Amino acid sequence: MSHTAHIPSHRKPRRSASKLALRAGVTGGVLSTLAVAGASGAANAAEPVTQTIELPTLTTDLSSQVARSADATQQAAANYQLQAERDEAFAKAADQAKKDQVAAEKKAEAKKKAEAAAKEKAEREAAQQAASRSSERTTLSAASSSATTTTAAAPASGSVGAVISFLQAQVGDAYVMGGTGPNSWDCSGLVQAAFKQAGVDLPRTSQEQSTFGTSVSLSNLAVGDILYWGGAGSAYHVGVYIGNGQYLDAANPSKGVVIQDLSGYPASGAVRAL
Structure with a gap:
């Protein structure tokens, strides 16, 4: 026996050909896989990734809600x-x-x-x-009024005389609208006061006095008749006829109570109260 026979050999054991072939095959396969993977990865890196998102399909209920x-x-x-x-x-x-x-x-x-x-x-x-x-x-001046006073017909006796006497006594008094004496008069106030002397109660206004008594014609006047200007029932002025075509009245504020000629301002009508 050799002196080295009991010492194990330090040489690496031989690998069998089959094992070497298998290892080579595995190694080649791995490398091939890596090569393919690398090529695939490069290709994927070169091409953009397109992802398709699929929208949900509208249901009937959702369509109704959208319509509403x-x-x-x-x-x-x-x-x-x-x-x-x-x-x-x-x-x-x-x-x-x-x-x-x-x-x-x-x-x-x-x-x-x-x-x-x-x-x-x-x-x-x-x-x-x-x-x-x-x-x-006003057709007569103050002087003519004085003259006509002396030429006026003498008043009749009795009640008519009392009316004319009262009127003549007021000649020269003032005219005042609404006046009833004793020193100022309006036209109807003077006539009313004069006839009161004869016991005749005349109405107050010229309108009422123009319809009092009996209507007479202007061509058949008598002393004491009431003359009026304007319509019967709507007269705006009254006076008393004293004869000889003259009348006595409370004329206006500027003239007062005067005797005037009837021809200068003819009356519209006349009434007889006595």
């Missing part, structure tokens, strides 16, 4: 439009009402001014007519 929402939106828009139109109409109506009110106020003011002007004109014309009547009635 659209209807509600449309109705809200319609309501808004209607409200806007109403607001606009209201604004126009308010503006028109304001304009109408202004126009009505202007019209009323114009009417008021026109009425005031018409009233003023009527009063002015009435004053002019009154002045004209007074001028026509």
Whole structure:
């Protein structure tokens, strides 16, 4: 026996050909796999990744909800439009009402001014007519009045005489509207007071006195007849006939109680109370 026989050999054991072949195959396969994986990875890195997202399919209930929402939106828009139109109409109506009110106020003011002007004109014309009547009635001056007093017919006896005497005693007194004596008179107040001397109670106004007693013709006058100017029942002046075509009356504020010529301002009618 060799002296080294008991020492194990330090040489690596031989590998069998089959094992070497297997290892080579495995190694080649791994490398091939890596190569493929690497190529695949490079290809994937070069090409963009496209991902498709699939949208959910609308169900019948969801479709109804969408439709209702659209209807509600449309109705809200319609309501808004209607409200806007109403607001606009209201604004126009308010503006028109304001304009109408202004126009009505202007019209009323114009009417008021026109009425005031018409009233003023009527009063002015009435004053002019009154002045004209007074001028026509006053045909005698103070001197002629004094003269006619002396030429007036003598009053009749009895009650008529009492009326004429009273009237003549008042010549020269003042004329005052509404006056009933003893020193100032208006036309009907003087006539009423004169006939009271004969026991005749005449009405107060010229309108009433023009229809008191019996109507007589102006061509058939007698002393003591009541003369009136204007219509019967609407007379604006009265006096008393004293004869010789003359009458005595409370004429106006400027003349007072005077005797005047009937031809200067003819009466409208006459009545006989005695």
